[in-house]
Amino acid sequence: MSTKNETQEYLSRSQGLAFALGFLVIHAVSLALFPAQRTVISHVFSIVVVAIALIFCIARTRSATPDTRLYWQLFSAAIFLWECGSARAAWEEVVLHSDISQASYADLPYFLYGVPIVLAISLPERKERVPLFVWLDTVQISVAATLTYLLIFTTFPFWGKPVHPISDSVLAFAYATENVVLALAAALRLISISKEDMRDFFRTLNIFLWTYGFFAILYNQLDLILQGVMDYVALLSDVPFLVLILVLTVQQPAAKARASDDQQPLGQFIRHASPVFFTLILIALGLAVIRTHFYIGSGAIVLAALIYGTRVTVLQLRYMHSQRNLQEARDQLETLSLTDALTGLANRRSLDLSLDHEWRKNNEAHTSFSLLMIDIDHFKLLNDHYGHAHGDECLRLISASLQRSLRQATDIAARLGGEEFTVLLPETNAESAWQTAERIRTNVEALKLPHTQTELGYITISIGVATHEGQHIGAPSDLLRAADNALYRAKHAGRNRIEQ
Known part of the structure; x- marks a missing residue:
């Protein structure tokens, strides 16, 4: 299987390389055969190679994993945008014969081409993504690119105003700076991620950006030197897109993302610092433009402040919401950890905490509190005869009756496990505890829950009562033991009774 994959990969690489070399050869031969049409030929080949690269990118988008699909869409x-710039440049130069003293419509998409690239580089992973923030970043980057264009050309094409004289070297430097910055940013993102499908995308993006950056700089420098033979040098503009086609032909998309997550410090820094960086860049560009275009520069600064304020507000609201949800989850977990799942009463842990608290409080105040230990008579026989489901239902009914029998809000009923219950009665002396126990016993008996395995024919309970008189003697476990001993006596005395 491995040999077959290697063979397919070799064939794909060979076919892709043959296509790239063939495309360059055909381009060069066409220029040689039709020297009078070199400008038209170069534009046609430029449009075609970018169109093919676009088709390959769209195809990769459709086969990408859900985590990387948006990244591939942005790259596409x-x-x-680059294809739009190429087509517009061809139209202006070949058809319209535009005056180069005017700002070109073609330069605008060339500048905006970097917007989705920057957005892809700064975009968080899907599970961390906030759609509103993605749109805010898109607005910031788009406005920043537009202001950069305005800063260089001093006007927009649709204004119909002549541009200030711009040297070719300055324009070449601006494009070279854009290419290098994009390539460096993509490289930083690549080394900061670990998921395989993400690495596939950023590996492809890096290959394209570095290749494009190198050949763009080479092209622009040769353009400044070899003005007379520039049509042949135009072959260099095909190379980055041919390399991209070759990479997409050879590279197989990752079928599934690895479980590892992008938690490296560098990756976290890039993700969280990018929005602030975009805002600072937008403010800086606004300040630079405000000298010649006051309202546009002022608007950019205000927009940057509004976007940053919106982001901070939303983050604060999300933080407060997450903190509230976290607290609710903690409260719910705390409740679950202190509640018996079957009956809804307090569980053993809750009883121990309450008993310890009550013990310390009453020792300080020298008051009394009592504890009732309750056991359902012949419960094992009930389960054996009627089944455990019926026994669980009886436990719920008895628990509800027990809860209704309590008079004070501070009284706590708990299930210790099985058929054993206990009731903690704060600030209750022995006499009052006995009265509460009797009320509980008679209320359960009044339910007349069937139990044919007993003499009475229905369920009864036995109760042991113990009271702590507020003396600094013993421990909470001693009170539990005393109540349990009283319960033992009640069961051996005939059941359905109370012992104290």
């Missing part, structure tokens, strides 16, 4: 959008 960048290639599409």
Whole structure:
């Protein structure tokens, strides 16, 4: 199986390389055969190679994992913007014969091409993504790119105003700076991630950006030197897109993301610092433009402040919401940890905490409190005869009756386990405890829950009562033991009774 995959990969690589070399050869031969049409030919080949690269990117988008699909969509959008710039440049130069003293419509998509690239580099992973923040970042990056264009050309094409003279070296430097910054940012993101499908995308993006950056700089420098033979140098502009096609042909998409997560400090820093960086860049560009375009520069600064304020507000609201949810979850877990799942009464842990608290409080105040230990008579026979489901239902009914029998809000009924219950009675002396126990016993007896294995024919309970008189003697476990001993006496005295 491995040999077959290697063979397929070799064939794909060979076919892709043959296509790339063939494309360059055909381009060069066409220029040589039709020297009078070199400008048209170069534009046609430029449009075609970018279109093919766009098709391959869209195809990869459709086969991408859910975690990387948006990244590939943004990359495809960048290639599409470049295609728009190429088509517009061809139209202006070949058809319209535009005056180069005017700002070109083609330069705008060339500048905006970097917007989806930057957004892809700074985009958080899918599980951490906030749609509103993605749109805010898109607005910031788009406005920043537009302001950069305005800063360089001093006008927009649709304004119809002549541009200030711009040297080719300055324009080449601006494009080179954009390419290097994008490539460096993509490289930082690549080394900060660990998920395989994400690495596939950023590996492809890095190969394209570094290749494009190198050949763009080489192209622009040769353009400044070799003005007379520039049509042949135009072959260099095909190379980055041919390399991209070759990579997408050879590289197989990751079928499934690895379980590891991007938790490296560098990756976290890039994700969280990017929005602040975008805002600072937007403010800086606004300040730079405000000297010549006051309202546009002022609007950019205000927009940056509004976006940053919106982001901070939303983050604060999300933080408060998450803290509230976390507290609710903690409270729910705390309740579950202190509640018996079957009956809804307090469980043994809750009883121990309450008993310890009551013990310490009453020792300080020198008051009394009591404890009732309750056991259902012949419960094992009930389970054996009627089944455990019926026994569970009886436990719930008896628990409800026990809870209704309590008079004070501070009284605590708990299930210790099986058919054993206990009731903690704060600030209750022995006489009052006995009265509460008798009320509980008679209320359960009044339920007349069937139990044919007993003499009475229905369920009864036995209760042991113990009272702590507020003396600094013993421990809470001693009170439990005393109540349990009293319960033992009640059961051996005939059941359905109370012992104190």
